[in-house]
Amino acid sequence: MRFLPRLLLAAALATAALLGCRLLLGGRGDDLAPRAEEAPPLTLDTFLHVQQLRKKRLRAFCSHSAKVAMLPESREERARVLSSVRVSTKLDFLYCQAPATGMEGWRWLLEKLEEKGNVTVPMLLPYPRQHALQTQLSEFNQTMIEAMMGSYTKVLFVRDPFQRLISAYMQGMGSSPSFSSFVQDVLDGGQHNASLESKPLVSLCQPCLIQYDYVMMFGFLRQEVGHLLLRAGLPKDIRLPEFTDTQVQWTYKWLSEQLFSELSLKQKKQLSHFYRWDLSAFQFSNSLLSGLLSMPETW
Numbered sequence: 001m002r003f004l005p006r007l008l009l010a011a012a013l014a015t016a017a018l019l020g021c022r023l024l025l026g027g028r029g030d031d032l033a034p035r036a037e038e039a040p041p042l043t044l045d046t047f048l049h050v051q052q053l054r055k056k057r058l059r060a061f062c063s064h065s066a067k068v069a070m071l072p073e074s075r076e077e078r079a080r081v082l083s084s085v086r087v088s089t090k091l092d093f094l095y096c097q098a099p100a101t102g103m104e105g106w107r108w109l110l111e112k113l114e115e116k117g118n119v120t121v122p123m124l125l126p127y128p129r130q131h132a133l134q135t136q137l138s139e140f141n142q143t144m145i146e147a148m149m150g151s152y153t154k155v156l157f158v159r160d161p162f163q164r165l166i167s168a169y170m171q172g173m174g175s176s177p178s179f180s181s182f183v184q185d186v187l188d189g190g191q192h193n194a195s196l197e198s199k200p201l202v203s204l205c206q207p208c209l210i211q212y213d214y215v216m217m218f219g220f221l222r223q224e225v226g227h228l229l230l231r232a233g234l235p236k237d238i239r240l241p242e243f244t245d246t247q248v249q250w251t252y253k254w255l256s257e258q259l260f261s262e263l264s265l266k267q268k269k270q271l272s273h274f275y276r277w278d279l280s281a282f283q284f285s286n287s288l289l290s291g292l293l294s295m296p297e298t299w
């Protein structure tokens, strides 16, 4: 009885891993991917409206939470708080490097644009342009960090924390006997010991300190990234990596239900609590964890 579900699970994991790879490499062609429903084109107005809603929710979360909202004075503390924040000093972009959120395709795109050499972004900066090689924000001095946070186009990629967890599990397949024990290890380790893959985005990306201009949602990237690039002033004729997140989403929906059912009620509740900030700060309407969060009034 248990054999068939496991077999299906293995097949789905393989498909998801394959799709994840294609997302990373910006692969072409849809031959192996399950066909996603063709969504109607997203208008610029709708894109901007959705962005307003996401940022409004985030601001509401930040106004209630005690999350880091000031740049720390000490260099060590800044390095800790901003450890996942990257910049492209050539293209004037700031983004959070959170694994398995779709930002891999974005980073690939920025790298390609930087290599091109003649792509520039029409942006007025209140200081001489840097053209620094380093991409880690915390490596700059406090004055520069503040200037970059104030002037760069800041982009955040977000994804349902439960899906991020599944992605982390798939990458470490074999090191945990089951998903349930993998989850237990994450819960036992606590927030501070969490790996990049399982750490809540609110801790990783500091959205209350950095006022992101764009909050990009996994599952909609294919439609949203084009608008983002045009708004940011990048050339129209660049070839976008093919974001396959819409298809990946289809596999993950099924996977999520399977793997969620392997968890005990206690684990489910603890996971909701573990990711309570992400679930409050962002709208993951289909997250299996959302329903379990007994929405506390104070964070």
Ligand SMILES: *[C@@H]1O[C@H](CO)[C@@H](O)[C@H](O)[C@H]1NC(C)=O
Pocket (backbone or CB within 6 Å): 116, 118, 119
């Ligand atoms: C940038 O360089 C590419 C070739 O490297 C060329 O095809 C393109 O026309 C150039 N664009 C501008 C705006 O100069």
Ligand SMILES: *[C@@H]1O[C@H](CO)[C@@H](O)[C@H](O)[C@H]1NC(C)=O
Pocket (backbone or CB within 6 Å): 141, 142, 143, 144
């Ligand atoms: C910060 O770095 C910039 C660029 O490297 C430099 O021009 C500036 O003098 C530095 N400021 C301080 C306070 O060290």
Ligand SMILES: *[C@@H]1O[C@H](CO)[C@@H](O)[C@H](O)[C@H]1NC(C)=O
Pocket (backbone or CB within 6 Å): 188, 189, 190, 192, 193
């Ligand atoms: C988590 O990390 C702290 C130190 O940062 C350590 O004291 C603690 O034992 C760790 N907990 C687990 C369960 O690994």
